[in-house]
Amino acid sequence: MDQSxxxxxxxxxxxxxxxxxxxxxxxxxxxxxPGGAVLHIYDALFKQKDxxxxxxxxxxxxxxxxxxxxxxxxxxxxxxxxSGPGATNAxxxxxxxxMDSIPMVVISGQVPTAAIGMDAFQEVDMxxxxxxxxxxxxxxxxxxxxxxxxxxxxxxxxxxxPGPVVVDIPKDITAEFAEYNYPKSxxxxxxxxxxxxxxxxxxxxxxxxxxxxxxxxxxxxGLVLGDAxxxxxxxxxxxxxxVTNTLMGLGGYPATDKQNLGMLGMHGxxxxxxxxxxxxxxxxxGARFDDRVIGNPEHFLSVPRTIIHIDVDPSSIxxxxxxxxxxxxxxxxxxxxxxxxxxxxxxxxxxxxxxxWWARIDDWRTKKSLSYDDSSTxxxxxxxxxxxxxxxxxGDAYVTSDxxxxxxxxxxxxxxxxxxxxxxSGGLGTMGVGLPYAMGCQLADPKAQVACVTGxxxxxxxxxxxxxxxxFHLPIxxxxxxxxxxxxxxxxxxxxYENRYSESYxxxxxxxxxxxxxxxxxxxxxxxxxxxxxALKEAFAMKDRFVFMNFLTDQKENVFPMIPNGKGLxxxxxxxxxxxxxxxNEIEG
Amino acid sequence: xxxxxxxxxxxxxxxxxxxxxxxxxRGYNIESLTVAxxxxxxxxxxxxxxxxxxxxxxxIIKQLNKLVDVVKVLDLNDGRHIERExxxxxxxxxxxxxxxxxxxxxxxxxxxxxxxDGSYTIELTGSGSKLDAFLExxxxxxxxxxxxxxxxxxxxxxxxxKV
Ligand SMILES: Cc1ncc(C[n+]2csc(CCOP(=O)(O)OP(=O)(O)O)c2C)c(N)n1
Ligand SMILES: [Mg+2]
Numbered sequence: 001m002d003q004s005x006x007x008x009x010x011x012x013x014x015x016x017x018x019x020x021x022x023x024x025x026x027x028x029x030x031x032x033x034p035g036g037a038v039l040h041i042y043d044a045l046f047k048q049k050d051x052x053x054x055x056x057x058x059x060x061x062x063x064x065x066x067x068x069x070x071x072x073x074x075x076x077x078x079x080x081x082x083s084g085p086g087a088t089n090a091x092x093x094x095x096x097x098x099m100d101s102i103p104m105v106v107i108s109g110q111v112p113t114a115a116i117g118m119d120a121f122q123e124v125d126m127x128x129x130x131x132x133x134x135x136x137x138x139x140x141x142x143x144x145x146x147x148x149x150x151x152x153x154x155x156x157x158x159x160x161x162p163g164p165v166v167v168d169i170p171k172d173i174t175a176e177f178a179e180y181n182y183p184k185s186x187x188x189x190x191x192x193x194x195x196x197x198x199x200x201x202x203x204x205x206x207x208x209x210x211x212x213x214x215x216x217x218x219x220x221x222g223l224v225l226g227d228a229x230x231x232x233x234x235x236x237x238x239x240x241x242x243v244t245n246t247l248m249g250l251g252g253y254p255a256t257d258k259q260n261l262g263m264l265g266m267h268g269x270x271x272x273x274x275x276x277x278x279x280x281x282x283x284x285x286g287a288r289f290d291d292r293v294i295g296n297p298e299h300f301l302s303v304p305r306t307i308i309h310i311d312v313d314p315s316s317i318x319x320x321x322x323x324x325x326x327x328x329x330x331x332x333x334x335x336x337x338x339x340x341x342x343x344x345x346x347x348x349x350x351x352x353x354x355x356x357w358w359a360r361i362d363d364w365r366t367k368k369s370l371s372y373d374d375s376s377t378x379x380x381x382x383x384x385x386x387x388x389x390x391x392x393x394x395g396d397a398y399v400t401s402d403x404x405x406x407x408x409x410x411x412x413x414x415x416x417x418x419x420x421x422x423x424x425s426g427g428l429g430t431m432g433v434g435l436p437y438a439m440g441c442q443l444a445d446p447k448a449q450v451a452c453v454t455g456x457x458x459x460x461x462x463x464x465x466x467x468x469x470x471x472f473h474l475p476i477x478x479x480x481x482x483x484x485x486x487x488x489x490x491x492x493x494x495x496x497y498e499n500r501y502s503e504s505y506x507x508x509x510x511x512x513x514x515x516x517x518x519x520x521x522x523x524x525x526x527x528x529x530x531x532x533x534x535a536l537k538e539a540f541a542m543k544d545r546f547v548f549m550n551f552l553t554d555q556k557e558n559v560f561p562m563i564p565n566g567k568g569l570x571x572x573x574x575x576x577x578x579x580x581x582x583x584x585n586e587i588e589g
Numbered sequence: 590x591x592x593x594x595x596x597x598x599x600x601x602x603x604x605x606x607x608x609x610x611x612x613x614x615r616g617y618n619i620e621s622l623t624v625a626x627x628x629x630x631x632x633x634x635x636x637x638x639x640x641x642x643x644x645x646x647x648x649i650i651k652q653l654n655k656l657v658d659v660v661k662v663l664d665l666n667d668g669r670h671i672e673r674e675x676x677x678x679x680x681x682x683x684x685x686x687x688x689x690x691x692x693x694x695x696x697x698x699x700x701x702x703x704x705x706d707g708s709y710t711i712e713l714t715g716s717g718s719k720l721d722a723f724l725e726x727x728x729x730x731x732x733x734x735x736x737x738x739x740x741x742x743x744x745x746x747x748x749x750x751k752v
Contacts, residue, residue, distance in 0.1 A: 127603060132614050136657040139602070156657060189752060190599050190660040315651035318644070 011177035014143040015044035018107065018174070021150035023050040024182045027078050029069060029443055030054070031062035035082025036122060037109025040174040045080075054443065054472060057464035059086050061436035063093020064462070067102050067164075068433075068440025071423050072398060074227060076157050077104040077440070083111055084122030087168075088129065092430060094164050095133035099427025100248060101225060103162035105153045112172040113141065126168045135163030143176040151183045160193030161313035162225060197310065197329030197337065205308045205325050206341045208281055212306075213353040214360075215241040216279035218264065220293075221248030221426065222286015222311060223331055224419040229253070231335035232285060238342050239349050242361055244272040246287050248426040251416035256395070261361065262370070265293040266563050267408045270369035271361055273561070273569040277303065278360075284309045286331045289321040290427075297321055299568025310334045369561045369574050370412055380529050382406060382481040382553040385536075386413035389451060389479060392536040397421070397449040400437035402458030403429045405487035408559045410453040432461030438476040439468060449540060453479045456506050457486045466519040469546050477539050478548045480512060483555045491558045516548035523548045591620070591640045593665040593672055593742040594649065595750050599658045600626055600633045607656050608635060617641065617649055621674075621717075621739030632660065632752065636741050638717070660752055669745040675712070676720045677702075678727075679734040682709040686731060697723045708733060716740075 007013075012020070018041055022030065031054045034042045045053055056062040059081045066077030077097075081090045087108040097104050111120040127139045136156050138149050146169070153165040209215060217236055223229065229252050236243050236259055243253045244264040253260055262269035264276055276282070276294070282305055287293070294300045297320055309316075309323040310331055317326040327334055372383045386409050389397070399414050400423040401407040407424055416422045423441055425433045438452035459480055469476055489504040513523030522545050526535045532551070539547040560575030573580050598604050605624055612619050620638040627634045639649060646664065653662045665672075678699075682690050687709075694701055694711045697719070703710035713723055717740055724735065744750065 128606070131603075131607060131610050188657075191657050313655070315648065315655050319648060322644075 005176050007177040010179050012180050013040065013044065014146055014169070014174040014176050014178070015040040017143070017146045017178065017180050018150065018169070019044045019048045019050070020180055021147055021182060022078065023048070025076065025150075025154050027051045027076075029066075030078045030080050031056055031066045031069075031440075032080030033059050033062055033082065033086060035086045035109065037083035037111060037171045038080065038086075038174075040171065041080065041107070041109070041169075054439070054468065056436070056468050058462065059089035060093050060432065061439070061462050061465050061468070063090045063104070063106060064096065064433045064436035065440040065443075066104055066106075067093060067097040068400065068423050068437035069444050070102050070104055070440075071437075072420055072441045072444040074420070076154055077102065079104065079106045081106065081108050082122070083109040083126070084124050087124055087126045091129060091133070094130055094166065096425050096428045096430045096433060097164040098133045098135065100221060100425065101162050102164065103157040104164040105150075105157055106164060106166045108166060108168050110139065110168045110170040113170045114172070116170065126166060130166045133164075134166050135161075137166035137168065139168045140170070140173055143173050143178040146173070146178070147180060147182050148186070151186050152188065155186050156191065160191075161222075161316075193312065194328050195330045195333055197327040197334035199337070201325055201327045202334060202337050203341065205283070205327060206338055206345065208306055208308060208325065209239065209283060210345065210347050210349055212241075212281035213350060214278060214280045214357045215239070215283070215349075215354075216275050216281070217241050217243040217283045217285065218246070218276060218287055219243065219249045219252045219285040220246040220287025223249055223252040224286075226286055226312065226331035227419070228286070228332035228335050229419045231332055231339060234339050235335055235342070238339070240354060241349070242275055242358070244268070244276065246293055246426075247411055247424070249287060250411060250422040251419040254417040255415035256417055263411055264569075266295070267412065267559050267561060270367045270561060270572060270574065271364035273563070273572060274364050275361055277569040280305050282307045284311075284323070285335065286311060288316045288319065291320075294321065294569060295563045295571070296566050296568050299571070302568075367574065367576070369572070369576075372557075372575055374529075376554075377529060379554045380526070380532060380551055382409050382483070382551075382557055383413050384529060385479065385481060385532055385551050385553065386410055386453065388533045388536055389453075390414045392533065392540055393449045393451065397451050398423060398438070398441040398445065400424065400434050400441060400450070400452045402434035402454040402461075403431045403488075404455045404458060405483070405491060405557070405559050406453050406455045406458075406481040409481070431458040434458055435462050435465045435469075435476075435478070438478075439465060439472075439474055442474040442476055443472070449477070450475075451477045451479050453481065455487060456480060456482045456484065456509055463515075466516065466521060466546075466548075470520045473544070474546060475542070475544050476546050478546075480548070480550045481553045482509075482512070482550055483553050483557065484509065485555060487557075488559070494558070495564070512548055512550040516546075521546040521548055523550065525550050525552070527552045590642075590646075590666075591638065592646050593670065593740060594637045594639060594653070594662065595665055595742055596635050596637070596653060596662045597627070597632050597660045597750060597752060598635065598656070599660065600631050601658055604633060604658050605635075607658060608637070608653070611652055611656065612639075615648075615652065617645065621737075623739040623741055629752070634750075636739070638740050661750060663744070663750045665742045665744060668748050670742055670748070671745060672716045672740050672742045673714055674717050674720055674740045675714050675738045676723070677736050678711045678713065678724070678732065679708050680711060680727065681707060681731040681733060683707050690731070693723075693726055697726070699723070
């Protein structure tokens with residue numbers, strides 16, 4: 001019989017083993033919420049001082065905050081939830097992290113081993129529920145397996161293409177005893193991520209790049225996750241080639257650099273999208289040609305170009321677009337190798353071809369596709385708020401966003417010069433991430449300016465976290481672009497459903513200033529363009545206060561440029577187009 | 590095109606559901622899937638029969654390799670291989686049919702493994718298409734029940750899938 005429920009000399013409980021593992025992994029914060037199945041763990045947590053527990057107000061927010069902590073620092077985020085409803089509440093957060101490849105370990109309590117499968121109180125098959133949205137998951141069945149499983153969980157989460165790992169632990173196992181030995185390293189015959197790229201392929205890529213007439217560099221979230229920003233900057237500057245970043249890749253290449261053409265994709269700039277379409281050589285780095293980025297793949301492939309694709313995940317290569325030179329490897333390692341090759345290469349890029357290519361790009365730039373009508377003195381334009389936010393924070397804030405029009409405006413008008421500063425849900429597009437994301441960033445960098453750009457729809461999806469922000473003194477600034485609409489939904493209804501605004505008006509909004517005040521925060525209403533800058537300065541001057549800024553913005557404003565669904569990169573509708581709304585209808589019809 | 594994919598994976602609880610889940614989540618076809626432990630008790634071997642364009646098969650292989658528990662994946666169609674499936678068929682065997690069923694079974698090298706008053710149970714192994722051909726050779730009305738294992742596959746000669 002198993003004697004593991006009687007403590008012997010040298011043994012500690014499963015719950016204590018978990019604490020030791022977290023200590024070993026140098027975890028600084030655990031975001032969580034207690035409940036029956038994790039009571040032993042919370043008791044062990046009470047007795048330790050290695051990390052701080054952040055008590056959120058909803059498990060979804062715990063996972064989002066852990067996810068943002070990881071996005072901001074590159075470390076593995078950790079969340080802890082109870083079984084059943086605690087676990088299912090965490091699922092949206094896990095799926096969000098999975099879609100953006102964020103390394104995270106989520107520990108969920110489970111009913112006692114003997115009760116599994118009995119429809120016990122607060123039982124849910126967490127391993128089954130999360131299987132499609134985790135990199136991997138574990139159900140621990142023996143107290144002696146905890147340490148090894150935790151080691152594997154952290155290793156799997158952070159290596160290769162990162163992602164969330166769930167560790168589900170039945171309650172009885174956290175009370176049983178075992179000796180504690182944390183493995184120094186793990187080796188798994190079934191899991192061996194590639195780091196170095198194939199040197200023959202890298203040589204070939206450099207040669208193709210140097211032969212290019214109309215080159216383009218396109219980088220995504222993989223560049224940021226792989227901490228390869230410096231390597232990309234070096235490469236792009238050596239070659240003098242234009243660069244565009246995806247929504248997930250913003251900050252990977254400095255936005256204020258003259259070689260940066262801005263974001264590409266559905267709401268990308270005219271110059272970035274056209275250069276993507278017309279280039280003859282495309283270097284894709286840690287990006288995956290997804291539907292919101294290249295639009296219709298057939299349209300994209302209707303012109304010939306040579307594509308080089310660097311990615312740590314072989315399954316991302318040639319998934320939507322067939323590539324010519326695949327390079328599987330860690331982006332940082334591959335780019336460094338390319339830089340070394342370029343340094344020893346006597347051949348230089350074709351200067352005259354490059355000159356005419358840049359002339360063409362500069363011509364596209366004269367379209368000023370991000371211009372907007374800022375003539376009104378009575379109605380605040382949302383774009384203007386973001387421009388001022390950038391100025392007031394000197395471009396150095398962590399900016400988190402929710403999902404909707406405000407997200408696109410934040411991405412378009414805040415010029416990110418550093419990676420890991422733009423924190424948003426690109427893949428899953430989860431409304432409600434903004435505030436918990438800001439919490440994760442502020443805890444990661446307590447002195448930094450943290451702005452949460454949000455909409456009145458999104459902020460209400462995790463508004464309860466105002467309480468957590470109070471408890472932990474997080475001086476976040478909420479920038480609510482309040483258009484009284486689920487604006488992105490309204491925009492599509494305007495374009496594609498003849499203005500039938502079905503359920504997209506946000507009625508019965510709370511008084512956000514009073515709401516913020518009731519949680520002990522500062523609230524501000526800003527209603528005039530002339531007040532925007534002053535209010536932002538005032539708010540950011542309150543370095544130790546959480547400020548909720550409610551900007552009443554133009555209800556009718558839409559996000560431009562826009563590539564309608566199913567259209568190609570060069571088939572954008574621009575904001576300056578006088579028939580932009582009809583244009584959208586025509587395209588859909 | 591039809592492909593037979595062989596894979597070795599850690600013999601862990603839930604391993605099968607990871608593979609099955611991958612196929613359903615990404616909308617890949619599964620014609621059949623068989624799994625059993627190998628001579629090394631820590632490993633399971635799976636044979637999946639699927640179909641799709643070359644691009645889809647390439648993605649399937651990559652996605653399977655991406656599963657953390659999967660140790661090795663081999664597309665048997667990349668080389669010479671053998672495919673075998675076992676089928677049990679219960680057929681009507683009354684009057685003249687008794688001889689008739691025995692004769693067809695012999696032609697296909699089947700074995701009658703159970704004899705009852707009104708029926709025979711025939712055991713047959715071979716490639717999927719041979720088993721199909723056997724069923725086609727029978728009059729539909731004589732077939733009482735069939736059960737097939739799904740294909741197992743192995744490379745010819747020194748093509749070996751092992752850790
Ligand atoms: C959880 C969730 N539900 C629904 C959606 C669909 N959706 C995308 S944008 C949007 C509107 C967001 O409204 P708001 O937060 O006010 O932002 P705005 O677009 O007005 O800036 C909706 C409902 C989503 N992305 N996430
Ligand atoms: Mg809104």
